[in-house]
Amino acid sequence: MSLRVLDRNALPTPKQEQWKYTNLQKALGEDLLKVRPQAPEQILVHKLAGEVSSEPDMVVWKGENGIHHQPRLKILLEDKAQATVIEHHQGAGSYWKNMGTEILLGAGAQLNYIRIQNESIDAVHTDMVHIDMNRDARLNFFSLNLGGKLMRHDVHTVINGSGAQCQLNGVNLLRGSQHCDTTILMEHVAPNSVSRQFYRSILDDSAHGVFQGKVHVHKEAKKTDGYQLANTILLSQGARMNTKPELEIYADDVKCSHGTTTGALDEEPLFYLRSRGLSEAQARLLLIQAFVDEVIDKINDETQSGQIKDLAEKWLKTQLEQK
């Protein structure tokens, strides 16, 4: 590959397939490209074999005006360890946060990982999550994207052990000219593993969403059970969604499927609710809330899911009141 494709600042260009929908250079603009990178901050969450954490580990990454942040998070659960990690992204002003996350789950380890991205509206947020799962490991990952002007969320999971179960769930709530790209590569390398991807987005104004999810079943990964679902509701004419589900299967005897829908809210349930006395605005709120709550309910901690539902409700009310 010619080095020329990397262009200035060693950033890839949109011509490269992985960056098809997300123009990082344009989003960063001249100002953010000039800011000096800050030395990486690092946090390690490490649980020893068999250790079961009763309290969640909280990680907060703040963004500051004019800074190029490079946070690094490593979550290492040894065999049969159990933990919950809750990560918040917030900040003020214009900055670029380029996050790197590495998750290693030992045999039988269980991780609940909740990531709430509520960056400043002028921020660029890019992150790369690499997940490595061993035998019988369980991951329940939930991601909420609310903030930022441009987000790129890249998740690469490798299931190396049989019996592992990986759930990637996410809700994206976008308005104005926000752009959010979720790109997932789910690699089933070992047999008898299960993966679920469940993403729902609400897009308003001229927001642009991208979902690219690929399930790659290697030759040895027999009896893989993989499912992927991406649904989007568009609240305005100007909002856009690009969805690219992919299955790449080299093994026999697997169960893999995907589904995707993008559109306005269904008229039928709306009429049903209104015919029972609910105002149009109330009916819309109830239906859209139910739509995103189905994903949020995948979080197996009611305190956390309750807080996230509140955030979603607040966002939805603001948007629907404008209509």
Added chain:
Amino acid sequence: MIKINNLHASVEIADGTKKEIIKGFNLEIKPGEVHAIMGPNGAGKSTLSYVLSGRDGYKVTSGSVDVDGIDLLALNPEERAAVGVFLAFQYPVEIPGVNMNVFLKAAVNAVRKQHGEEELDALGMLKLIKGKSRELGITDDMMSRAVNVGFSGGEKKRNEILQMAILEPKFCILDETDSGLDIDAMKVVAEGVNKLRDGERSFLVITHYQRLLDYIKPDVVHIMADGKIIKTGDAGLALELEEKGYGEFLGGEEGAV
């Protein structure tokens, strides 16, 4: 109570053109009366129910609908609900993610709010919903699920009657409530409806078959064809229809099927 006068309504079809379905429909229902409308497929029965409840996609081109002095056609669907018009759907809509209790509470309070009444408190609501759902044999399991999701045909129709019982409308339209029901489920639904007959509340029962009318006894039976009523009689008309079939009645009608 309700007076429908020379109603004409069209439906917008795919290519944007309009097709007239209701062609000069007249009907008057007095308080406490049960009227049945029978008719062949394509007569416009379901369209009539949608026009009365205010669904999008139907255009009233002329005529009027008056409910206790209120011009129904000027209202949106939620306002019609508050006036006391209730449509029991032929195909109740599944609403994934919206719990039955949440839905019923929202509906009760939405109607109360439109009436300028205070919202019902949690205890009052619980009593109301529990009481009515028991009467209709609706289990706690059904109440814990999302609206109509995973409900059998009979459960969906019972759920419609539950909503009717809870919202206490004054004019109920039952659109082919018997379709897809076995005889036992039909009896349960009919009993639910009969309990709501109080001498004040009026019903319009739309059906293909006489069978339902064995259980919900109508005061007046109308035969509808090609967008209007072609014959009106007492309960005996339904029996006569069952015996002779629609052909006998439609024979002389211009444009009939």
